[in-house]
Amino acid sequence: MSADGIAGRQETAAPAIELKGISKAFGPVQANKDISIRVMPGTIHGIIGENGAGKSTLMSILYGFYKADKGEIFISGRKTDIPDSQAAISAGIGMVFQHFKLVENFTVLENIILGAEDGGLLRPSLAKARRSLVELAEEYGLNVNPDALIEEIGVGMQQRVEILKALYRRADILILDEPTGVLTPAEADQLFRILGRLREEGKTIILITHKLREIMEATDTVSVMRRGEMTATVKTSETSPAELAELMVGRKVLLRVDKKPATPGDVVLDIKGLRVVDDQKVERLKGIDLQVRAGEILGIAGVAGNGQSELLEVLGGYADGTGEVMLNGHPLALSGTGADGRSRRTQGIGHVPEDRQREGLIMDFAAWENTAFGYHRSDAYKSGLLLNNAAIRSDTEGKMARFDVRPPDPSLAAKSFSGGNQQKIVLAREIERNPDLLLVGQPTRGVDIGAIEFIHQQIVALRDQGKAILLVSVELEEILALADRVAVMFDGHIMGERLSSETDEKELGLLMAGVGS
Amino acid sequence: MDVVPKWAEVILVPLISLILAALLSALVILAIGEDPIAAVNLMITGALGSTYGWGYTLYYATNFLFTGLAVSVAFHAGLFNIGGEGQAMLGGLGVALACLLIPWPHWTIALLAATVMAGLFGAAWAAIPAFLQAKRGSHIVITTIMFNFIAAAVLNYVLVNLMRPAGSMDPATARFPEAVHLPTLHDILGLVGIEFSRAAPANVTFLIAILACVLVWLLMWRTWLGYEIRSYGKSEPAARYAGISPVAITMIAMLISGALAGMMAINNVMGEAERLVLNAVEGAGFIGIAVALMGRSHPFGVFLAAILFGFLYQGGAELALWTSIPRELIVVIQALVILFTGALDNMVRMPLERIFLMLRRRRDA
Numbered sequence: 001m002s003a004d005g006i007a008g009r010q011e012t013a014a015p016a017i018e019l020k021g022i023s024k025a026f027g028p029v030q031a032n033k034d035i036s037i038r039v040m041p042g043t044i045h046g047i048i049g050e051n052g053a054g055k056s057t058l059m060s061i062l063y064g065f066y067k068a069d070k071g072e073i074f075i076s077g078r079k080t081d082i083p084d085s086q087a088a089i090s091a092g093i094g095m096v097f098q099h100f101k102l103v104e105n106f107t108v109l110e111n112i113i114l115g116a117e118d119g120g121l122l123r124p125s126l127a128k129a130r131r132s133l134v135e136l137a138e139e140y141g142l143n144v145n146p147d148a149l150i151e152e153i154g155v156g157m158q159q160r161v162e163i164l165k166a167l168y169r170r171a172d173i174l175i176l177d178e179p180t181g182v183l184t185p186a187e188a189d190q191l192f193r194i195l196g197r198l199r200e201e202g203k204t205i206i207l208i209t210h211k212l213r214e215i216m217e218a219t220d221t222v223s224v225m226r227r228g229e230m231t232a233t234v235k236t237s238e239t240s241p242a243e244l245a246e247l248m249v250g251r252k253v254l255l256r257v258d259k260k261p262a263t264p265g266d267v268v269l270d271i272k273g274l275r276v277v278d279d280q281k282v283e284r285l286k287g288i289d290l291q292v293r294a295g296e297i298l299g300i301a302g303v304a305g306n307g308q309s310e311l312l313e314v315l316g317g318y319a320d321g322t323g324e325v326m327l328n329g330h331p332l333a334l335s336g337t338g339a340d341g342r343s344r345r346t347q348g349i350g351h352v353p354e355d356r357q358r359e360g361l362i363m364d365f366a367a368w369e370n371t372a373f374g375y376h377r378s379d380a381y382k383s384g385l386l387l388n389n390a391a392i393r394s395d396t397e398g399k400m401a402r403f404d405v406r407p408p409d410p411s412l413a414a415k416s417f418s419g420g421n422q423q424k425i426v427l428a429r430e431i432e433r434n435p436d437l438l439l440v441g442q443p444t445r446g447v448d449i450g451a452i453e454f455i456h457q458q459i460v461a462l463r464d465q466g467k468a469i470l471l472v473s474v475e476l477e478e479i480l481a482l483a484d485r486v487a488v489m490f491d492g493h494i495m496g497e498r499l500s501s502e503t504d505e506k507e508l509g510l511l512m513a514g515v516g517s
Numbered sequence: 518m519d520v521v522p523k524w525a526e527v528i529l530v531p532l533i534s535l536i537l538a539a540l541l542s543a544l545v546i547l548a549i550g551e552d553p554i555a556a557v558n559l560m561i562t563g564a565l566g567s568t569y570g571w572g573y574t575l576y577y578a579t580n581f582l583f584t585g586l587a588v589s590v591a592f593h594a595g596l597f598n599i600g601g602e603g604q605a606m607l608g609g610l611g612v613a614l615a616c617l618l619i620p621w622p623h624w625t626i627a628l629l630a631a632t633v634m635a636g637l638f639g640a641a642w643a644a645i646p647a648f649l650q651a652k653r654g655s656h657i658v659i660t661t662i663m664f665n666f667i668a669a670a671v672l673n674y675v676l677v678n679l680m681r682p683a684g685s686m687d688p689a690t691a692r693f694p695e696a697v698h699l700p701t702l703h704d705i706l707g708l709v710g711i712e713f714s715r716a717a718p719a720n721v722t723f724l725i726a727i728l729a730c731v732l733v734w735l736l737m738w739r740t741w742l743g744y745e746i747r748s749y750g751k752s753e754p755a756a757r758y759a760g761i762s763p764v765a766i767t768m769i770a771m772l773i774s775g776a777l778a779g780m781m782a783i784n785n786v787m788g789e790a791e792r793l794v795l796n797a798v799e800g801a802g803f804i805g806i807a808v809a810l811m812g813r814s815h816p817f818g819v820f821l822a823a824i825l826f827g828f829l830y831q832g833g834a835e836l837a838l839w840t841s842i843p844r845e846l847i848v849v850i851q852a853l854v855i856l857f858t859g860a861l862d863n864m865v866r867m868p869l870e871r872i873f874l875m876l877r878r879r880r881d882a
Contacts, residue, residue, distance in 0.1 A: 025878075318757040341760025351758070359758040362751045373748070374759035376741050385740045 008074040014077030016041040016173055016204035017062070022071035024057055029181060030059040033069070033228040039221075044205045045473030046215040046236070050248055050448035051419050055208050058225070059175050064088040075173075094166020098178040102150045108161050109133065109146040112168050126204060129168065136167050138198050155303070156187035163194070173197065175206045176428050180214060184303050185476065185509035190219045205291025212241040213477070224248055231329050240340075249449045259460045262484040264330075265294035267317075268468035269437050272335075274323035276310045284310040285321065286492035288471075292437065297459065297469040299483025299500065301476060301508050307382060307492040308472045309354055312441050315345035315470070316351040345374055350430035352423075353442030354472065360426040361414040368410035371429055399428040404454065427455060431462055440460060441472045476505050476512075490514040521866070521873050529816070531811055531858055533865045535825075538857040542850040564828045572702060572717020573834070576789065576800075579719065579776050582726035583781035584805025585823050586733050587639075587774045589814040593737055595750035600646060600661030601778040602802025603668030604639040608779025609786040610675060611638030613793035616693040626858030627697040631787050632725070632780055639779015640772040642668060647771030665802070676795060688793040699788045701715035726823075729777065730816040736773070737816075746770050762796040766825070777783075778802060804830075805864035810859035822858075829854060857867025 015038040024032040031054045038362050039045040051486050060066045064071065064082040073080050082088050088095070110130055117125045130146055137143050141186045144153070144160050151423050158178060166174055175193075180188040195205055195218060207219060215222050218237060223233040224247040233403070246252055269423040273504050276285040292298045295467075313319035313458045320335035327347055333339040353359040353390075361370050372381045372392045379390050396410040403424040405417070414422060423443065430438060440459060444452040459482060463469055473479050479486055480500055486513035488495045495511040543553035562571045584601040589591075593597035611634035646660035676688040684707035685691075701720045706713040737743035749756040749766040756763060777857075781801060786793050804826055811825070813820030833847035857865075 214569055316758065317760060340762065341758055343760065345760065353758055355754075358752065359754045362755055363752055365748070369744070373755070374746075376744055376759075382741050385742060387739060387741045387744055389739070 005029060015039055015074070017206075018074040018077075019058075019062070020074070022058065022061060022068045022073075024061060024066060024068050025516065030228050032068070035225075035228075035230045037223055037230060037233065038414060039173075039204055039206060041204050042075075042199055043204050043220040044199055044207055046207045046209065046219035047225060048212070048215050048222060048244060049249060050210065050450075051446045052448070053225040053248070056177065056229040057227055057228075059095070059177060059206070059208060062088065063175065066331045072419055081239065081284045084178060087399075089171070092170060092172040093165075094171025094174050096159065096162040096166065096174065096179060097164070098174045098181055100162055102158055102161060104151040105149060107147050107149055107154070108144050108164075110152060111161055112146075112165050114165075128473060132168060133164065136164060139168070140194065140201060142194060142396060144267070148463065152252040154187075155182045156184075156190060159183070160194070163198075172207070173204045175208070177208045178210070179207070180209070180211065181474070182304055185505055186513055188214070193342035196510075211477075212244055215244065216241060225390075226250060244272070245449060251450070257456045257460060257481040259482075260297045260464070261339055264296040264484070265466060268294050268328055269470065270324075270326040272324040274311075274321055274325060276307075276314050276319055276321040278310065278319075279395050283491055285314070285513060287323070288489060288492075288494055290494065292468040293471050294436075294468050295463060295466045296484045297471055297482055299479035300470065300472045300477045300489055301486055302474070302512055304474045306489045308489055309441070310475075311489075312351070312354060312439050312470075312472055315349065315350075315439055316353070317341045317346075323362050339349050341374060342377065345378075345433070345435075348436035349439065350433055350435030351439040352426050352430050352441060352443060354445070356419075356422055356426050361422060363415040364413055366411050366413055366418070367400070367425055368393045370425055371396040371399060372415050373429065375429070375433060398426075399432060402432075403428040403458070418448065418451075419446040420448045420455075423447050424451065427458055431458060435467065437468045437470065439470050439472075441473065443471070444475070444478060445474075477507055479508075480505065481507045490510055518597070521870050525682040525873065526800040526866075527813065529864050529869065530662035530862065531565055531822075533869070534811075534857040534861065535854065537865070538850075539729040541857075542853050543640065545846065545849060545853075546842065548675040549842070549846070550761070551840060555835060556840065556842065559835055560712045560828075560832030563839075564832035567714065568712065569714035569717050570831060570835075572714045573831040574824070574827040575702065575719040575723050576717065576784070576827070577830040578788050578823045579726045579784045579788075580781050580799075580801040580835040581808045582819065584778050584786070584802050584833065585728065585808030585812060586729055586805075586816065587776075587778035588734060588747070588805045589812065589816070590737070590777060591818055592809055592814045593743075593750045593768055594746045594766055595753070596767065596774075597658050597771060598643065598661055598771065598774045598778075599658055599806065600643060600668075600802070601805045602798055602800070603661070603665035603734045604642045604775045604778035605781045605802050606665075606668040606800045607642040608635035608639040608782035608796050609793050610672060611779065611800070612782040612786045613680065613690045613693075616697045616787060618676045620694065621696050622785075624699055627782065628699060628721070628725075628787070631697070631783050635779045635782045636776035640776040642779070643771045643775025644768070647768050647775075649863050650771075651767040652838070655799075672793075673816050675794065676793065680793070687794075690792045693787065693791045697787065699783075718789040722784035722788045725780075727820070729780070732749055732821050733777075739872070742769065743831035778805070779786060807855040807859050810855075810862075826854075827850075 017039045019035060019037045022032050022035040027203060034057060047055050057066065061068045064084040064087050073082060073511060080091050082091060084386055103114065109126055113125050113129045133146050141163055144157055150158060162358040179191060183191060198205060209215060219236045221233060222236050224231045226248055271288055272292040274285055274288040275283065277283050288311065291459050302308055314334060317340045320339065325332040325334060356364055362373065375381060376387060381388055392414065393410050400408040400410065405421050406425045443455050447455065459469060471483055483500045485497060486500050486503060486508060487497045488508055490512060491514060495514065546553040546556050564574045584605060587601050588598055613629045615631040615634040616627060634643060642664060643774045646657055646664055649655040649660050650657040682691040685868065699720045699722065703713045703715045705721060737747060745761045746766055749761055749763060753763060785797050790797060808819055808822040808826055813824040829851050833851065835843045836842050837847055
């Protein structure tokens with residue numbers, strides 16, 4: 001078909017989804033402001049924006065979780081009310097959530113019919129589902145074993161089950177929310193092939209992501225959201241990552257980290273044969289050997305859940321382990337007395353935890369209280385049994401100014417700050433104690449692009465002061481941009497180490513999938 | 518940003534809950550054919566209309582202050598201490614031992630010793646459930662409830678078999694010696710020339726309870742220990758990350774909580790009964806839960822809530838005395854107040870949030 005033909009068809013056909021003037025406020029926060037969008041059938045439409053830009057709210061309105069304050073929804077040209085998710089499903093909308101909604105100890109087939117059973121007896125429903133599963137598999141190349149238990153199949157497969165669930169409910173419009181967050185690069189490529197196939201069969205796909213690369217690779221058109229507003233909708237072929245980033249943030253951003261080559265010094269952290277067994281008696285770290293030198297950033301790459309969290313926890317002093325860990329030539333206690341966060345801090349280990357809202361901050365505490373968190377028993381902050389609240393407050397004011405925390409109000413509760421500003425509070429606390437070793441987990445997860453730039457600069461600056469940094473991130477791009485050396489973790493093992501200047505995403509992706517070096 | 522401003526959260530929510538409870542109570546009183554207005558009048562004059570009434574109101578409030586603070590401290594650590602009742606019983610045992618075993622020369626020294634003993638016994642009784650929670654993960658709600666029953670049985674055994682004076686038919690200790698009698702509010706206020714009822718049981722312990730409020734406030738908001746307790750209560754993973762030991766904080770918070778509950782005994786055992794009887798606590802341990810809930814676990818809120826419940830207790834006793842409203846109905850009224858201020862908090866808060874939202878939007882528009 002010629003280009004004219006496509007254009008002609010798109011003008012005549014009604015858009016698969018059209019939103020007109022959607023607005024939604026949560027209290028004083030305007031999450032969506034007068035949003036209009038048209039998605040043509042048989043296309044992949046990307047929605048990109050920073051955290052808190054309103055992407056998820058918009059999709060929740062479309063899926064019936066929230067009711068819009070104003071605005072109309074048209075599905076295939078017909079005005080449609082979507083009061084709940086049941087209505088969304090019958091309107092032909094299917095949603096694949098970032099966190100899968102699957103019953104772990106059910107089979108694939110049981111999960112697919114869950115909530116869509118016909119009649120009280122299971123057997124006929126299961127038989128019917130099995131037949132349509134075969135058809136769907138043929139039509140879209142979505143092969144899964146219908147009798148496998150969810151807990152026994154990989155994350156990529158589980159995502160396919162989610163897609164199949166939507167298709168089984170006759171969805172013509174698929175919404176995927178950050179679908180590649182838990183996938184290896186290879187699995188992500190596979191997903192995009194499936195999405196391409198679905199598009200060919202006439203399905204309409206909305207892809208929500210914060211990754212510019214995925215937008216550029218997979219979508220036909222892209223809408224950019226910023227602070228609740230739709231700032232632009234463009235053809236993907238007519239834009240560039242730099243332009244999209246600028247539209248997202250509202251100013252020019254540096255997509256690459258500016259850093260000099262590392263000048264590694266002495267070994268600061270020396271790990272030999274480190275093992276960690278969790279509460280369920282599952283071995284999470286199966287004998288890890290690593291070294292981090294002063295003045296270098298060691299990046300730990302890997303798909304989430306392969307032992308990275310346990311590595312940070314045991315080094316941070318709040319998980320027990322066995323093996324040998326030396327810090328500046330002195331052994332660290334891995335269990336019992338001395339194996340706690342406070343001892344680690346006095347020994348010179350700073351820790352920016354993976355989940356700042358769960359671990360790094362007390363969300364109900366004010367910013368100033370969080371600034372002392374973990375160091376509250378250091379002499380600067382206490383005298384006797386009393387906390388020196390005034391000293392902590394004035395310290396917080398300084399930190400907020402130096403790390404550009406907005407708004408710079410020490411009395412504001414941590415939960416009132418944006419993700420990026422929360423992370424800056426944690427970072428300021430850990431970096432300004434001048435640790436010999438800084439553990440950093442997912443430094444920019446849920447952080448807006450503007451703040452990412454700043455956070456990366458701070459980490460590189462600490463490296464340039466000759467400190468050792470252990471960086472864990474599931475974002476390969478971030479690892480490659482920040483780390484001087486990369487170690488890849490898979491199933492509790494280190495699969496291999498590479499200099500970041502001598503490797504690429506493809507090679508690391510193979511290691512991440514457990515394919516040996 | 519919070520939707521409801523702080524002042525409304527702290528004052529308006531409990532106040533509306535209280536009014537709702539009062540309205541419902543009025544309906545119940547109407548339903549049994551009595552006059553609710555007259556009943557309220559009687560409660561107010563009975564509890565607040567005379568120094569005698571105030572004396573009882575403040576006496577009950579003192580009990581509730583201690584148990585309310587006890588529940589609050591545990592709350593801040595994320596622990597639900599339902600064992601105030603048992604801890605206060607054991608505190609009574611400590612007080613009785615202190616008062617009976619040693620011939621004190623003056624009530625001040627006796628009070629100090631009795632306070633320490635009451636705290637120690639209460640803390641010891643809380644220590645076992647605390648240890649089971651911290652080390653074995655046995656749920657503290659279950660164990661503290663069970664320890665209330667065990668405490669009652671222990672007290673029964675001790676009173677009947679060990680501490681009952683020879684020849685007495687009453688399961689109670691001997692009267693405490695004259696030297697350990699605590700000054701009542703009549704004695705204290707008399708020093709500054711204020712006339713206060715001689716018969717009312719409120720005593721110097723009320724001042725100690727206020728002191729306890731101040732100390733708990735200092736502990737929770739001015740010391741690093743309180744900071745650690747509050748951190749642990751808000752988020753255990755964060756506490757572990759920061760090097761705060763869950764075991765240590767669970768133990769410390771429960772010991773402080775148990776000690777506070779135990780100290781209630783210097784009011785009811787040493788200050789009022791002047792001997793230890795079987796049911797000395799009279800449910801004050803459970804009222805402490807409601808007081809802590811209503812007071813938002815803040816010492817000042819606990820103070821106000823304790824006074825309110827003191828009023829309800831004394832006013833309720835007057836009602837039962839002077840009207841044909843049965844005693845059980847007083848319990849119903851008290852239960853309604855607990856229900857509305859404690860359990861049905863969100864029922865009031867949600868509409869309030871909506872109203873404030875509307876107001877804000879109108880102002881912004």
